[in-house]
Each structure stands twice: as structure tokens, then as C-alpha cells.
Amino acid sequence: MSASVELACPRDAEGFTRVYAATPREFAAAQRCLHCGDEHALQRESITDKGGLAGCVSCGHIELYTLKDFPRALGITVVVIAAVLAPFTYYVSLFVAAGIDAALYAFAPNMVMCYVCHAAHRGFAREPRHPRFDREIDERLKFGERAVMGKPMRPGGTAGAPEPEH
Template identity: 65%
Template sequence: MRPIVALACPSCERDIRVELPPSTSPICSTCGEAGPWDGTGLTDDGGLTACLACGHPELHTSKDFPQALGIGIVVVAALLAPFTFYASLAVAGLLDALLYRFSPNVVACYACEAAHRGFHAKPRHPGFDRTIFERLRFGERAVMGSPMRPGGTAGAEDPEH
């Protein structure tokens, strides 16, 4: 699988999918606007130290699983629960656990929310950290918020929840 970056168009907010290495700056197929591209956060072995779209060094790892599918499974199981003696809820839980286990990881940028798929796992980026998210979204108004780590999130520990 070739590395792919999915980023939002700055004009119409539709997804722009970029396969690496890009030949030119990414162009939105809907409106023709040029998307952001930094491209400097790639390591020699194919890992990420920063977002390839905006260059921000703080990234997080999550499962590449469509949330709507997970919610749909639970809703269908809940609707069937009275007719299946609630066994459908156990089946939904098992199915959800299996899908989660076998779903690939995606590395996402806190700043621009670009999704990086198919990149080398090293350096490892921690899971989502709400304090980083709030600091970037709300700035000085953030109730919580930790200062940026020197060098970003590459190789950092997972947040304590």
C-alpha cells in the first residue's frame, strides 16, 4: 500500500487524497483550489515527524475505522435485542472488537486534521490527547492544555487518561 495523505480543501472543505510522492501541490478535484502541502515531515525510512500537509509536529495515532459503521452495528443490535434475548448485543460487541483489532492505524494531525495512511510506524505517535487538542483549538481560552513537546509527538508516551 502506497502512503496516502487525506487533507481538507481550504476552500470547499472536501477531501483531497494525495499519494506519495506527489508530483505537484495537491489540487482539489471539486473546486480546483490548491491544497496545503509542506512535505518536510517525512523520515528517510518512511515515518512521520510532522504533518505533511501543514508541517505541524504534533500528531496522534488512532484506528482507521469508520465511526458511522460502528454506531450502525450497535443501533441494529439494540433494535434486535428484544427479539434475540439480547444476544445481538453480545454479537455486536464481539464484531466491534474484531473490527477494532484488525483495523489499520492512521496518524492524524491535531492542527489541520490531515490523515496519514500507510506510513512506517516509527517514530511512533501517541494516542489522542485532549490537552493538545484544546490548546490548538482554543489557545489561551483553553481550560486545559499542555505546552508543545520539544520536537512534537514523535516517540512520545501515550497520554494518561
């Protein structure tokens, strides 16, 4: 399975680009941006020797979170088709659709997101593991010292950190 990083263009936050590599260790030091056409540096030192993530490959920040890469458009399509078929199936199609969506979610692969630049990393090694989204980290990064809920950054960032309790 190949690895990819989907990141915002550093020139224009509205523009997205994507870089691929056969394995996480094979990302180049720079990537040609699909949005602006320029070369942008990649933080290759964020990739561990075993192909895991010590930090963000786009901006180098060391706090990341793991999220299900749910194919949302497909999930919605299933529900729409089920709704159209509902009157002809005594509404059984709606239950089938709920089951299909639950299965899509259960089998969806993980992706790892950066709290700061929102780059999406796919196909990297599972270790070190980054816990699911933690609102306290997000608030500290957004509001800094003014954050009421913010907790200080863990040394080493989120690599191998426990799951948030809330």
C-alpha cells in the same frame, strides 16, 4: 498498501479532499483539490526518508496524534441489524453484535491526525510514533497562552513522544 491524506480544502474548511500515493515517499509537491479544483501545496518535508511522519503533510505542524481508524458506519450497521433480529434470536444477536464491534475495533488500522488542521494520514510508516490524543496539547493550540491546562510544546513535536499520562 498505499498511503493517503484526507484534508480540509484550504479555501473552504467545510470541503474535504483526499490525496493518494503508492508509498509515502511518492506524494507530489501539490495536489489537485477534489473540492475546489485548484492545486494546493503539500508539505512533503514532513515525510521522513523511511515514510514516517515528522509533521502534518497538509499544514506542516509537528504535533500529531494516533487514532484507531474504526469503520463507524459499519459498526452502527451491525448494531442496527442485531436490534432488528433481537426478538427472533432471544436477544443473542445483541451479544454477537457487541463481539463483532469489539473485533472491528481491535483490528482497525491506525491513522495519524493533525491537531491543527485535522488532516488524517493513513498508510505511513509506524516510526516515528505519535502518541494518542492529548487534551493539553489540543487546549494549548486552541486557546494559546490563555489555556490553563496547556503545556509548552516539546522540541520536535510529538514524534516519538511518550503517551499522555491522563
